[in-house]
Amino acid sequence: MSRLPTPITLPDVTPPAGPARRRRRREAATAWAFVLPSVLVILGLSVIPVLWSLLLSFQYSDLLTPSVWVGWDNYRQLADDPQFGQAVRNTLVYTALYVPLSIGLGLFLALVLNRRIRFVGLYRTLLFVPFVVSAAAQGVLFAFILDPEFGAANSLLHRIGVSPQGFLSDPAQALLVLVGISLWSGTGFCVVIYLAALQDVPRELVEAATLDGADRRHVLRHVTLPTIAPVSVFLLLWQTITALQVFDLVYVTTKGGPLGSTTVIVYFVWEQAFRNFTAGYGAAAAYVLGAALLLIAAGTRLVRRREDRRLKGATS
Amino acid sequence: MTDLSHLPGRTADRLRPAGRTSEEPVARPRRRLRLPFSPWHLLLAPLALLFAVPLIWLGLSSVMSDAEINRFPPALWPSGIDLDGYRYVLGNAMFPRWFANSLIVSAVAVVSNLLLGTLGGYAFARMRFGGSRVLLVLMLATMAIPFQLTMIPTFLVMRKLGLTDTLGALIVPSLVTPFAVFLLRQFFLSLPRELEEAAWIDGCSRLRVLFQIVVPLSRPALSTVAVLTFLTTWNDLSWPLIALNHEANYTLQLGLTTFRGQHHTQWSAVMAGNVITVLPVLLAFLAAQKTFVRSITSTGLKG
Numbered sequence: 001m002s003r004l005p006t007p008i009t010l011p012d013v014t015p016p017a018g019p020a021r022r023r024r025r026r027e028a029a030t031a032w033a034f035v036l037p038s039v040l041v042i043l044g045l046s047v048i049p050v051l052w053s054l055l056l057s058f059q060y061s062d063l064l065t066p067s068v069w070v071g072w073d074n075y076r077q078l079a080d081d082p083q084f085g086q087a088v089r090n091t092l093v094y095t096a097l098y099v100p101l102s103i104g105l106g107l108f109l110a111l112v113l114n115r116r117i118r119f120v121g122l123y124r125t126l127l128f129v130p131f132v133v134s135a136a137a138q139g140v141l142f143a144f145i146l147d148p149e150f151g152a153a154n155s156l157l158h159r160i161g162v163s164p165q166g167f168l169s170d171p172a173q174a175l176l177v178l179v180g181i182s183l184w185s186g187t188g189f190c191v192v193i194y195l196a197a198l199q200d201v202p203r204e205l206v207e208a209a210t211l212d213g214a215d216r217r218h219v220l221r222h223v224t225l226p227t228i229a230p231v232s233v234f235l236l237l238w239q240t241i242t243a244l245q246v247f248d249l250v251y252v253t254t255k256g257g258p259l260g261s262t263t264v265i266v267y268f269v270w271e272q273a274f275r276n277f278t279a280g281y282g283a284a285a286a287y288v289l290g291a292a293l294l295l296i297a298a299g300t301r302l303v304r305r306r307e308d309r310r311l312k313g314a315t316s
Numbered sequence: 317m318t319d320l321s322h323l324p325g326r327t328a329d330r331l332r333p334a335g336r337t338s339e340e341p342v343a344r345p346r347r348r349l350r351l352p353f354s355p356w357h358l359l360l361a362p363l364a365l366l367f368a369v370p371l372i373w374l375g376l377s378s379v380m381s382d383a384e385i386n387r388f389p390p391a392l393w394p395s396g397i398d399l400d401g402y403r404y405v406l407g408n409a410m411f412p413r414w415f416a417n418s419l420i421v422s423a424v425a426v427v428s429n430l431l432l433g434t435l436g437g438y439a440f441a442r443m444r445f446g447g448s449r450v451l452l453v454l455m456l457a458t459m460a461i462p463f464q465l466t467m468i469p470t471f472l473v474m475r476k477l478g479l480t481d482t483l484g485a486l487i488v489p490s491l492v493t494p495f496a497v498f499l500l501r502q503f504f505l506s507l508p509r510e511l512e513e514a515a516w517i518d519g520c521s522r523l524r525v526l527f528q529i530v531v532p533l534s535r536p537a538l539s540t541v542a543v544l545t546f547l548t549t550w551n552d553l554s555w556p557l558i559a560l561n562h563e564a565n566y567t568l569q570l571g572l573t574t575f576r577g578q579h580h581t582q583w584s585a586v587m588a589g590n591v592i593t594v595l596p597v598l599l600a601f602l603a604a605q606k607t608f609v610r611s612i613t614s615t616g617l618k619g
Contacts, residue, residue, distance in 0.1 A: 024444070030522050031445035038436035038492045039451060045489050046458040049469035056468060063472070109363075117354050125605065126364040129371065132597045132608075134551035136569040140576050140590050141374050144583060152373060155390050184367065189612065196613040245462055248553040252573050266464045266554075273468045274558060283468050290465040297460060 056283035063279045074284035086260050087268040090175060095243040097179045103235050106190020114198045128188035139252025142181050168254050171261040178262055190235055197231040237300045241293055265289045378587040385583045401584030410563055414571035421483060425490040425549040426542050432492035433541055437500030438526050455494045471558050485559035490549050496541045503537035540611035550597055568593045
């Protein structure tokens with residue numbers, strides 16, 4: 001955050017007198033009229049709730065009766081709550097699978113689709129379309145396809161002689177199936193971002209390297225990948241943040257089950273606040289997640305800044 | 317990898333008559349292929365099919381009869397087009413209502429993000445007023461706040477305003493996003509100042525300069541904001557889930573999830589409803605694919 005303005009110093013330029021001053025004041029008034037609606041909505045619905053949420057996390061609150069201050073109790077209780085522990089584990093497993101797989105697959109497909117191949121536009125469209133399908137629609141669709149009794153997936157497996165699977169109703173499979181569905185919809189995003197980045201890889205550099213005798217693999221390792229490294233960092237951050245916040249898909253498909261095998265942190269927060277009416281407890285859980293996200297964002301910023309400095313040092 | 321299949325393509329490129337290449341420079345990787353067949357298709361075609369199959373299956377199952385869906389093993393291809401699912405969904409009093417609710421919320425969000433984002437972005441880009449720097453940083457910072465940190469108190473704020481369980485509870489938070497303000501501000505900064513200066517020195521009001529000179533020049537940025545606002549508000553599920561109680565106020569996404577619970581045996585109707593939920597975004601995407609992809613990449617890369 002930038003420095004706050006020092007309050008008492010006088011401006012070193014004497015304020016313009018007469019009409020100029022009046023004009024400037026009118027200009028400021030117009031500007032405020034322009035930004036006021038945005039400021040009210042954005043700051044009103046973020047700053048107030050963030051602080052309110054912090055207060056809530058130190059209270060016992062059921063959203064109806066007046067709340068009671070309980071200090072760190074909610075956080076202490078979270079540390080011992082096996083359900084929260086499971087939610088954290090599930091979220092981490094989901095993130096650890098989804099993020100590298102979506103980025104890796106996205107990079108691979110982008111490299112392939114960056115070649116001169118016929119139907120490239122069609123392939124790109126087909127890979128990207130699932131990204132615009134809402135999580136609710138995805139959930140309903142896949143619950144239908146993967147229905148253990150009459151779903152098309154088991155019907156296909158049956159035809160090739162594989163015994164029927166439980167999919168979302170099997171505690172051992174449900175989380176993996178959710179990762180699969182997320183990959184279906186999220187890989188296209190990585191492909192599109194990487195394709196845009198690959199357009200910016202300077203061709204002279206690739207040609208120079210090729211002339212110097214580098215083969216495809218060398219070019220990829222020493223030219224292409226370093227050039228698109230900032231995009232990889234961005235995707236890593238972005239996909240991690242999205243994965244840690246997964247909720248809609250879980251709500252639509254499994255509602256955290258079976259046996260809590262797909263309860264993720266945001267689902268836990270929602271359940272505490274709007275199902276069990278222990279809003280303070282839910283707010284505390286949300287703050288734990290919020291702190292983790294903040295750490296990740298700050299961490300990548302640091303890495304990026306160091307990279308920048310390294311790159312600058314290398315070129316100058 | 318000893319993949320030499322690209323070579324004919326390149327030589328073909330070089331050998332093309334100069335008159336035809338002048339339009340598209342050889343250096344630019346415009347993929348117009350001159351090979352009969354690339355081995356990559358063996359990988360890409362099945363993969364693309366895998367990505368397409370769920371959506372194809374969505375379309376197919378929505379025109380199947382329930383008898384076809386419910387027998388085991390279920391039919392993988394409809395024997396004929398059966399529109400009972402659509403008839404049921406459209407005759408259901410709630411479904412058209414949910415559609416209308418979603419449409420209202422998304423339309424208001426798009427219009428108001430364009431309007432308020434333009435006003436706010438322009439003030440931040442071109443006008444001087446006390447506290448603008450602090451305000452800008454503060455608004456930028458709110459983009460980093462995750463939704464679940466604010467969802468419980470936002471619900472309480474909406475209750476204080478008496479908006480819970482109304483469309484107002486969905487509309488107010490989506491009126492303007494920091495993303496819209498910033499994206500437009502960045503775009504306005506990139507426009508040449510001279511265009512506006514002449515006009516407002518001649519006595520045009522700021523508002524008039526904004527809407528007669530700046531806005532017409534800003535179509536790419538405005539369409540980006542419109543596309544992404546529509547996508548996120550139309551597809552949102554978690555906030556409507558928290559803010560709404562009565563079925564009559566549901567949005568399409570929320571309605572669809574409960575619809576599935578109530579009509580478990582009528583899968584054709586559920587799938588017809590799903591098609592109706594997906595179709596607007598899908599059509600918008602197919603119609604404006606370039607804008608869509610550009611808006612995703614431009615915002616993504618600036619993230």
